[in-house]
């Protein structure tokens with residue numbers, strides 16, 4: 503069962519969205535990743551969302567760039583949590599993606615993360631945190647991950 507659906511507007515988004523996939527893999531969370539566009543393949547996107555819901559998906563991570571409507575469209579089609587990742591776009595460096603994604607109208611929320619790699623990884627970590635609410639083993643892994651990060655910071659010495 504794929505607990506998380508990762509969707510991106512184009513295969514050109516994969517270089518960023520693979521960060522989300524890798525993070526889920528690291529936590530042993532089953533996911534399915536697809537390139538489906540709100541603009542270019544709206545019917546296929548809608549069908550996939552319904553199918554994922556039927557197959558037990560718990561949340562979606564949606565990455566898109568430019569006039570980034572994908573996360574909003576996913577949120578319009580499901581009541582599952584939708585985590586949006588703005589892509590660093592060619593002309594406006596992702597500011598267009600961020601504003602398109604974050605400025606959702608009242609009533610249809612998208613939890614929007616940082617532009618690019620950090621946003622993709624953090625969306626996956628947030629998805630892990632959501633799943634960890636009902637999964638003690640996953641919650642323990644998340645705590646261990648945080649501790650590992652903290653230990654690295656503390657162990658790092660600044661140059662003299």
Ligand code: RP5
Pocket residue numbers: 510511512513514515539565566567568589
């Ligand atoms: C968006 O347009 C995609 O999410 C992508 O970030 C951007 C460019 O897509 P391509 O022209 O590379 O397919 O829909």
